[in-house]
Amino acid sequence: METPLIPPGVKRCPTWQFALWMAAVGAVLLWGVYAMILVWWKGLNQTNMNDAYGFALWIWADLAVIALGGGAFFTGFLTYIIGKDKLKGIINYAVIIGFICYSSALLILAIDIGQPLRGWFIFWHANVHSMLTEVAFCLSCYFGVLTIEFIPLILENPRLAAKPFLHHLSHNMHEIMAVFAATGVFLSFFHQGSLGGVAGVLFGRPFAYREGIFIWPWTFFLFTWSAAACGPCFTILVTWITEKITGKKLVQQDVIGLLAKIAGWMLITYIIAKSIDTLYWALVTAPGMGFTLMDFYTDHPIYNIGILFAEIVLCGFLPALILITRRGRENGFLLILSVLLAVLGCSINRWVMVLQVMAVPVFSFESWFLYSPSWQEVATTILPVAYGVILISLAHRYLPVFPQEKELNPAN
């Protein structure tokens, strides 16, 4: 019954097995939806946010998925603008992952603003002095770009492609994809940067505050840079997980190798810049405001100095050095370990720049502010993961996501 919907020449699991898988993930999704309805129905009192934590788990998740979704804009930039044609083997999947990340980010924001029916206020009553307004504009527009990039792939489903108009529409959208990709790069540069800029301009929060150039603190550039470095790592990681689950090779190793190499060079340059920024902040900026480095860390299991080591050395220099060496990239275990560490490093960076900023006491009479999320916050943060798994499962089953799949799995 399903056969006409499945792309020709590829093998998929039986319908009952797929339905069972979807039911299991769907149960997690429903748990998240229940928590989301609770928050919308009863309000933000369902969370453990308070006066000290206006930003909490959701905003960390938001920043993390936006950074990891950066694989879409950077891979698109490399493929359509720079002309790295080899990456056409993975660009579809990068777009789908980006689409999932950005729709998740918008969903989390819709939950976080408490009154989603007033979400349009940010466009109509725009505060044009706020970096977050720029983030909202660019985020929404870039989600539109990702949708436009995703549509041609959906139209390639055998049933849809049989309709001449949809077939031509898909073809024409592919023809001018470079225009959309360039728009995506423009939008991504600004919203990734402004998310970092929001932390960097907080001169009342010496842990986050950074100097910079004109109106942009250094965090503006570091956030964009890290998204371009770690986004492709996340794409490689999700591709590897998909290959393990499906038991198939989906992307040629030289495609993965090229993307890993570029990500590695982006990561090493980023982490050097990040180290210089951290040193200047620790030795000049913070002391100039009356703080020493150790004032920003405590013996708390999460907020101790180890988090700085983990972010810069363990999840920064280590994966970067592996990825820039041919031997490192050609070793399957080291490749996956390094992209995993890079993804963790980027997530730690967003955690630090959102939650540790809130936790560090600003006045001498204050102590550390600690926070643990409510189950509703946890469930609504897991919700996008379940949604992502469902969308990837559907896309893999019904769409020709991986152009090299047939060639790599001839037994099908």
Place this chain on the structure above:
Amino acid sequence: MFPFVFEWVWDMSHMVFMGGLWYALTIMGLGLTYCIIKALIDTRQKKGGTHGGH
């Protein structure tokens, strides 16, 4: 927000922010419109078509 709305102020911030938004939306709108119109013409002319890879 549009320039004819009472909240609008002709200053640099409004022009940069809202100009950037409308610029991006215009590119997307024009791009999609071009694709749809060309697809309609191609369909009417019964053109064959293959994807050049993507």
